[in-house]
Amino acid sequence: MASNGNGNASHDFEFASSHVPNGLSKINTKPGEPDMCKDDTSSTVKVSNLEQLHALQKKKASAPTTPRNATNPSTPKNLTPRAYLSEEERQKQQMQSVSASLASLTRQSGPQVIKGEPGRKKSPPKTVTAPRLDISDSALKFTHVLYNLSPSELYEQAIKFEKGSFITSSGALATLSGAKTGRSPKDKRVVKEETSKDDLWWGRGSPNIEMDEETFLVNRERAVDYLNSLEKVFVNDQFLNWDPQNRIKVRIISARAYHSLFMHNMCIRPTPEELEDFGTPDFTIYNAGQFPCNRYTHYMSSSTSIDLNLKRKEMVILGTQYAGEMKKGLFSLMHYLMPKRGILSLHSGCNMGKEGDVALFFGLSGTGKTTLSTDPNRQLIGDDEHCWSDNGVSNIEGGCYAKCIDLSKEKEPEIWNAIKFGTVLENVVFEEHYREVDYTDKSVTENTRAAYPIEYIPNVRLPCVGPHPKNIILLSCDAFGVLPPVSKLTHAQTMYHFISGYTALVAGTVEGVKEPTATFSACFGAAFIMLHPTKYATMLAEKMQRHGATAWLVNTGWSGGSYGVGSRMKLAYTRKIINAIHDGSLLGANYAQTPIFNLAVPTAVNGVPSEILQPQNAWSDKTQYDATLKKLAGLFQKNFEIYADYQVGGNSQLTQQILAAGPVLQ
Template sequence: MQDLMLKSAEKTLSSIGIEKVNKAFWNLSPAELVEHALQNKEGKLTNDGALMADTGKFTGRSPKDRFVVKDDKTAESVWWGDINIPISQENFDGLHQKMVKFLADKNVYVRDAYAGADPNYRLNLRVVNTHAWQNLFCHNMFLRPTAEELEDFDPNFTIICAPEFEADPEVDGTRQKNFAILNLSKRMILIGGTGYAGEMKKGIFSVLNYILPHEHEVLSMHCSANIGNEGDTAIFFGLSGTGKTTLSADPERGLIGDDEHGWTENAIFNFEGGCYAKVIDLTREKEPDIWDAIKFGAIVENTRFYPNSRTVDYSNSEVTENTRTAYPIHHISNAVSPSVGNIPKNIFFLTADAFGVIPPISKLNTSQAMYHFISGYTAKVAGTEVGITEPQTTFSACFGAAFLPLHPTQYATLFGKKMEENDVNVWLINTGWTGGPYGIGSRMKLKYTRAMITAALENQLDNVEFKKHDIFGVEVPQTCPNVPDEVLNPRETWSDKAAYDAKAQELAKSFVKNFEKYADYASEEILSGAPKV
């Protein structure tokens, strides 16, 4: 095995069973990885200097092909089902040996990195890739050790990612030829048959979602976070299309991170060292921070150029709607370093309610916050997916069900405990429709939503009158700076009040029906946060 570049002389790949490869390139710089990617014909340079790469057949995660090894450690602790699909230790070991054999004559790119900006809770990662561009992705997305730290770097979790390697489903226990398998006992992730780099990022997120709450009572969260000049941290939860990236990107506040965080006894910390943003229809006017971050060292995935140029056409979706960019967080001008903030003072649950029922801003008590946290509600509107012709409710537990190894009530209970201990304000923000449902009403104006969030952050709602919503029970402010009073009460924006009441009851029933699968595990305190049907 020929080892090249920056690593500890004592460290090899033998600890993960890899005794032989053609060449192992350790901890190459972004410039070197870009050179290798171009030489290997893995991608092309854009006119902005970013590396454009395709992910192949898979342009997103494949949730049905994500497995967790079921063993003595995980049998009773993991929330088994459609999200955490069990696979045996024997199948894992068999695939591991096949992958090791597959790599014997290949060049590999090895990266040592951290996951978690708080050194008390971070994972030391070692990633082995067969593609240089995917190793650059890991450089961008995970935290980067210094040269001095690399000298005695000791990994405690490993990823082996070989998109060219495919499983034999009949022999290996997988569903298809592609797979992503988490082994929490052997502290290893195997990924094969897919070139979608996000499998590595979300694999480690899932690992932290198991380790931190289960072993350390640290709440892991799928959210963005920013911090004000006075050290006040705010957290934003929200599913796709609710405005999480847009609303957390505030030029007056520092960015802690845009996707994954932990909440300890005394801080919020980013799990990552970069951002992985969607770029479909990206413009400088809509998302200036993301636009300016796409430069040398960044990656754009599955995009296409304008004809006869190296200029990316971000409106082009011929490969996928899920075009993305991955860049280190320091490409964002107002990112804070290290990516750590104080205990949050305000938490925002963002929803794009296409039924026009949820108030544009409301305050939640602890029970309601836990209930809505588990629910993770938004709505899809016509045209967002094939076959959707009317608004549809969408629920994703803890705003990230696909990455939760533990039962959602465990995260919600810990969330409630953190709220009570720290006297945090939790706000439900509707960025969706007002004056009626989708097709009748109109989308809430972004300037009003920003004004409401600013008012909450600046304590301008502390002394205003609140009224309880008849069905959802949340407290609705009756006045807010820079927002018309009539906008704040959704029923008053509907011309047909009876139609509003009927639609509100319909949505409340959807909440209750969705929650049935959690009810047996939920405490009375959580259940008391439900809407009244």
């Protein structure tokens, strides 16, 4: 009957052959049809007003989840949806839990919260009301809770309400993180309290700068008051760790859609059933990043404070909107919780080959964990944070956080293609009309970032778990240009370099500064570790020995001279080196020892010019090379002094071997 695009003409209307006086043809409806003009022929919608029509557009939500394959080990067997609860009761419990999270500690109960956006006054709001014993202006107002919104909803929130939010030509959400475009490790504080203080690493070299319990509460109150003063807050209830036995439930309360979307991408996304049974989180982040801390508060040294309280299982963020702070805050938590269970937490990328061979990529920021674990020939398990338990490896996260300065489609196609709808693009610059991103532009920061769900990488391994690692790759971006592109490490050397955690980056964007600065960051992530580095090193040594893993040191930094003279190692060469590690060919190569560092360097690697394998060959000024090598060796030795008094494991022999495995200056 109808014309529905298949080429048949509609016979619903007939033009009368006779002309009416004004020149317009008269339209006659067919006999039997109701006397109304229809502009299409499909059945009409069953609504009586526009509002109802708009309501039809949105159907019952099913939360966007992290996809898992059929044999999903990350859904614990005892997870049965609470079928006995009515939808209304369930929602009420959910909001009661959020209200409790947002409660001031001086009140018995939480603030009045309403699920959903402000301004929808039509239906009576589902509120959770606190008994009004302590009547105050802030207790009288409602806070709207935007609970586990989808990427589409978060895009709308960001674009409507957050200045600096734009959709780029590839569909990503471009945002600005404000004044802080990187982490603020000097502003991190850890509460010294009786449940954890004896386990934690304090003092020289430690990232854990202490704070007392009272001061934490002052900052927590500041964050909670700020969040409650807003019309609406975002709440994400999500998981960490793909190992089902060691999954952690986290709640993130934030004020920006950008933060909510970032965490949606970075944490593991629960299924609707898992969300129904979420209950009370194991850990809560209060992100009040737009609001500064009070500098008159004890322990505060700037307007930024990132405070971790392991006893209360809470983290407070004030004065920084850099989203990586939340991700790495949770990583710190895992660096405390997991070793207590005999599980090693690792600042590493991880992927797996067709034979089930797993590789770990350790390294500080910018050394290549994300770039090199994203490999078209291998399945990606994760780019940044992992656990190594007796069952193998598991990713902690549900997403990746790639650096995108100078990103190119040719060199890193998988990451390039992952920057699409749903991806958060931090601090990038784009052309104002077409919104084409210019990845070379450092106007906002050099630390431009893309956060995307892990399944945006096509060859992802879901669930993100794997067997015990075969190769351990320590990445170092040596801007001095003296470390070889690749070397095979002995067991003791592995421990030495793991504890040292060396990289050297160029001093940054300051004009005229050409001298590289060495960074030593224990366990390739000193900013996130909670226990003494030797604790993690002992676990790594034990696991590597038990599972027969081989370790390699790979320099992704400079070759042919230091920064300013030499050039960055070609990514294509590094990839060839990594391939030779994966396929086992490098294990059987011939090796030569280097002076001072005593590293075993292969004489040939398929696809890599042999003259760059021994770094001194690539330098034109040999005396300069010798001097630079000695300088770096001295820096290593100086850094290691703080560990000389510690034992690795119960084994003083291993400790002696580790000390002897460092560079030797004649």
